[in-house]
Amino acid sequence: MLDFDQKDAPSAEEPALCVLKFGSSVLEREADYAAAAAEVYRHVRAGEKVIAVVSALAGETDALLAQSAAVGGAAPDRLVARLARVGELKSAALMALALARIGVRASALDPDEMKLQAEGEALDADLVSLDAGVIDHALQSHEVVVAPGFCAVHEAHGVVTLGRGGTDLTAVFFAAQTGARRVRLIKDVDGVYAEDPAKNPNAERFAELDYDAAARASSGLIQPKAIEAAKQAGVVIEVAALGAGDATRIAAAPARKAPAHVARPLRVALLGCGAVGAGVLAHLRQRADLFEMNPVLVRNPAKHAAAGVVCTDRLDRALSGGPDLVVEVMGGADEPAHIMSGALQAGAAVVTANKAAVAKHYDSLHAAARASGAALRFSAAVGGGTPILELLEQLADGPGVASAEGVMNGTGNFILSKLGEGAAFDDALAEAQALGFAEADPSADVEGHDAADKLSLVIRAAFGVELAPDAIAKQSLDRVGPEQAQNALARGEIYKQIASCRLAADGSVEACVEVRPVPFDHPLAGARNEENRLVALDRSGRRHALYGKGAGRWPTAAAVFADIMDVQRAFAASAQARLAPPPVLKRA
Numbered sequence: 395m396l397d398f399d400q401k402d403a404p405s406a407e408e409p410a411l412c413v414l415k416f417g418s419s420v421l422e423r424e425a426d427y428a429a430a431a432a433e434v435y436r437h438v439r440a441g442e443k444v445i446a447v448v449s450a451l452a453g454e455t456d457a458l459l460a461q462s463a464a465v466g467g468a469a470p471d472r473l474v475a476r477l478a479r480v481g482e483l484k485s486a487a488l489m490a491l492a493l494a495r496i497g498v499r500a501s502a503l504d505p506d507e508m509k510l511q512a513e514g515e516a517l518d519a520d521l522v523s524l525d526a527g528v529i530d531h532a533l534q535s536h537e538v539v540v541a542p543g544f545c546a547v548h549e550a551h552g553v554v555t556l557g558r559g560g561t562d563l564t565a566v567f568f569a570a571q572t573g574a575r576r577v578r579l580i581k582d583v584d585g586v587y588a589e590d591p592a593k594n595p596n597a598e599r600f601a602e603l604d605y606d607a608a609a610r611a612s613s614g615l616i617q618p619k620a621i622e623a624a625k626q627a628g629v630v631i632e633v634a635a636l637g638a639g640d641a642t643r644i645a646a647a648p649a650r651k652a653p654a655h656v657a658r659p660l661r662v663a664l665l666g667c668g669a670v671g672a673g674v675l676a677h678l679r680q681r682a683d684l685f686e687m688n689p690v691l692v693r694n695p696a697k698h699a700a701a702g703v704v705c706t707d708r709l710d711r712a713l714s715g716g717p718d719l720v721v722e723v724m725g726g727a728d729e730p731a732h733i734m735s736g737a738l739q740a741g742a743a744v745v746t747a748n749k750a751a752v753a754k755h756y757d758s759l760h761a762a763a764r765a766s767g768a769a770l771r772f773s774a775a776v777g778g779g780t781p782i783l784e785l786l787e788q789l790a791d792g793p794g795v796a797s798a799e800g801v802m803n804g805t806g807n808f809i810l811s812k813l814g815e816g817a818a819f820d821d822a823l824a825e826a827q828a829l830g831f832a833e834a835d836p837s838a839d840v841e842g843h844d845a846a847d848k849l850s851l852v853i854r855a856a857f858g859v860e861l862a863p864d865a866i867a868k869q870s871l872d873r874v875g876p877e878q879a880q881n882a883l884a885r886g887e888i889y890k891q892i893a894s895c896r897l898a899a900d901g902s903v904e905a906c907v908e909v910r911p912v913p914f915d916h917p918l919a920g921a922r923n924e925e926n927r928l929v930a931l932d933r934s935g936r937r938h939a940l941y942g943k944g945a946g947r948w949p950t951a952a953a954v955f956a957d958i959m960d961v962q963r964a965f966a967a968s969a970q971a972r973l974a975p976p977p978v979l980k981r982a
């Protein structure tokens with residue numbers, strides 16, 4: 395048993411904080427919250443804390459102002475402001491919900507909860523103060539604070555708005571007040587241009603420019619008050635498109651143009667369209683400007699015809715035309731590994747969520763990737779949307795990992811949670827299957843094989859050591875029934891399936907998958923339903939904890955899509971991307 399015995403070890407160093415602003419140009423419709431959440435997730439999995447500042451959905455503020463005029467006529471501004479801010483309040487709640495769906499811990503805070511104070515006119519106010527302590531506090535137990543842009547509280551008027559484009563000002567102000575490392579304004583263009591790129595397709599984009607030049611060049615793109623506030627506070631603004639690597643930096647720096655670079659879309663083969671694959675496909679289809687899809691490999695094409703997806707049950711068709719990227723979400727171990735190896739050998743990047751295939755064929759897949767120089771990414775294979783491998787790789791590159799233990803199987807944790815509520819084992823398993831958490835053969839979850847596959851990958855990331863899943867001792871979940879689970883709860887304990895590993899003094903790794911009760915104050919005790927958690931101890935004695943959703947369509951698809959976007963950004967920056975037809979510029 396690998397007990398975690400350092401509860402008082404110091405917590406990890408403060409992670410970097412960034413402010414991301416999502417304007418109405420990228421929040422055009424409800425489905426865009428998933429894309430915005432994916433962008434936030436990209437920063438969270440890189441270890442950053444995020445303040446996400448949101449505008450209303452496109453057209454909503456205009457509709458509210460029209461409604462105000464229709465109902466109230468020439469009403470006092472302070473009353474108009476009370477209605478005009480509603481679009482941002484709703485948007486912040488929607489953004490927090492989109493993040494919750496993928497398992498990112500987000501706190502939505504209203505302006506009064508953060509004491510976000512403004513002065514001046516009710517419809518064109520200026521921000522003056524913020525209680526940054528409230529945000530700090532929320533970020534102790536969440537990865538993200540979601541804040542509505544554009545509105546604040548005012549001593550005399552009660553509530554006020556900040557003028558059109560005011561969410562830019564909110565974002566800059568938050569960055570200045572919290573000491574965030576950067577503020578990124580996410581727009582429907584990839585930066586600030588010398589001329590309007592809609593009018594002149596050859597317009598030059600700036601890599602960097604100073605505040606005054608930005609104010610002149612970005613009319614209609616960035617609120618002038620926001621640029622002035624950034625200049626006064628010395629805040630560096632990044633202006634970027636959703637998912638982009640590149641940005642225009644607005645700082646106290648001379649103007650510099652970005653090299654002209656138009657990337658063609660990435661050609662993608664998606665293998666599998668089940669619980670996870672369908673979520674990945676939804677993300678890919680939303681970015682038709684970046685991805686060109688091959689027919690999707692499915693078992694039964696007729697089943698998908700109604701959804702307007704071009705499908706095939708023939709692997710050769712799914713892989714036709716030499717795709718740049720193969721996304722494998724089929725399940726199984728040997729066959730998908732064989733396909734991925736072939737794709738890597740041919741120079742295609744591979745992204746997969748398949749822990750069984752990667753754990754069993756780790757060396758051959760990596761050898762194929764090394765030989766061709768193609769990328770092989772499998773973040774979703776461990777933890778679903780919980781970035782377990784990323785944290786361990788970071789620690790391995792830094793202080794080194796001493797031990798790690800976690801809840802790494804969502805189905806198992808779901809079943810144990812339901813047993814604690816009195817459900818029968820078979821009913822709990824059936825529910826986990828219906829929710830898309832369980833493996834095709836759920837005995838992989840129940841017997842601990844799935845957790846052992848993941849633990850084998852954890853051991854590679856943490857220690858660079860090979861320990862095959864078969865060599866890891868496992869206990870079955872079926873040793874626990876509802877009565878046992880409830881008795882444990884009554885005495886202050888909760889059953890967990892815990893996968894743990896530790897580096898021994900002789901350099902070997904001890905590992906096991908156990909099903910055992912832990913006290914309520916154990917760091918893994920709070921994981922509910924399909925949640926996953928990891929607690930790692932580094933070699934300097936620091937404890938690092940991660941929380942997320944380990945199973946299910948959207949958390950897993952978020953992790954797969956984050957890998958896909960990493961591949962896309964690397965591709966867009968490469969010479970290969972320039973070799974052919976220009977991209978379709980419109981988003982689907």
Ligand code: HSE
Nearest residue numbers: 803804805832833945
């Ligand atoms: N069956 C797995 C689980 C899916 O429940 O965790 C995600 O790997």
